[in-house]
Amino acid sequence: MQPMSLLIVTCALFVASHLVLSHPFRDGLAGRLGERGFQIVYSVVAIATLIMVVQAWRGMPPEPPLWTVGDGLWSLASLIVLFASILFMGSLIGNPALPAPHAARDAAAAPRGVFAITRHPMMWGFALWAIAHIMVMPTPGQIILSVTIVFLALVGSAGQDAKKARLMGESWRGWAARTSFVPYARQLAGGAPWRDTLPRGHALFGGIVLWLAASWAHGALGYMVAGIWRWVG
Structure with a gap:
């Protein structure tokens, strides 16, 4: 995958995981895992997707500024x-x-x-x-x-x-x-x-x-x- 495509995909995954876990899936997961369990899962997913974004951004080649x-x-x-x-x-x-x-x-x-x-x-x-x-x-x-x-x-x-x-x-x-x-x-x-x-x-x-x-x-x-x-x- 090209560096720019990888950055876009990881950013989209980072956003989607936050929004899905914070809203439509939150109540169901919290009910099954408990509030503490849900927070652990949320934190693990957030950290993992953030690491993916950072690694993708660091892998970008040098780019000229637009202004x-x-x-x-x-x-x-x-x-x-x-x-x-x-x-x-x-x-x-x-x-x-x-x-x-x-x-x-x-x-x-x-x-x-x-x-x-x-x-x-x-x-x-x-x-x-x-x-x-x-x-x-x-x-x-x-x-x-x-x-x-x-x-x-x-x-x-x-x-x-x-x-x-x-x-x-x-x-x-x-x-x-x-x-x-x-x-x-x-x-x-x-x-x-x-x-x-x-x-x-x-x-x-x-x-x-x-x-x-x-x-x-x-x-x-x-x-x-x-x-x-x-x-x-």
């Missing part, structure tokens, strides 16, 4: 990754979308910080991270990989809305009514104040640390030098 990437595009992409890092770190605390026993309690709280921006900050963090990679690494292989991540993150979030509404009932529907799927949609529509979107301390400082560490590791591991490390050090 020229200068400092301006690198600066914009770096800011997008910083924002994505803040969304991700903020999503780790008080997130009703996570499988936590206190999800209903979290959903009853007023949306603040990253949750006032979007009710799926973790998934939007992944999607924005992938979009930034397309901007500065515009090769066909990278675009296919990044589009796969964007698709899985956003389609998976939409599916999560439906699943959470079924599992949590009114508590999730109330949360969904007070939040937006698209970042800043409620603020742009005049339905919520902009001051609510200011990130909390753990999101802001954690996001900055994650951004600095991840962009530093990008160059340290032999990939393209990223973030502010392109201009300092």
Whole structure:
């Protein structure tokens, strides 16, 4: 199989396995295996298909970029990754979308910080991270990989809305009514104040640390030098 075909097939398998196990097959498997057993199966499949994608991507031959990437595009992409890092770190605390026993309690709280921006900050963090990679690494292989991540993150979030509404009932529907799927949609529509979107301390400082560490590791591991490390050090 040609490298590009292999990458497309493994990306499709990665997406399909996630969506099938997360939604149509989830209840049946969880009923037979138990919640813990299902999580083990889900994790094994996710890791195995991810390894397949990574190996296929590493096997891609060198490709010329589809457009020229200068400092301006690198600066914009770096800011997008910083924002994505803040969304991700903020999503780790008080997130009703996570499988936590206190999800209903979290959903009853007023949306603040990253949750006032979007009710799926973790998934939007992944999607924005992938979009930034397309901007500065515009090769066909990278675009296919990044589009796969964007698709899985956003389609998976939409599916999560439906699943959470079924599992949590009114508590999730109330949360969904007070939040937006698209970042800043409620603020742009005049339905919520902009001051609510200011990130909390753990999101802001954690996001900055994650951004600095991840962009530093990008160059340290032999990939393209990223973030502010392109201009300092």
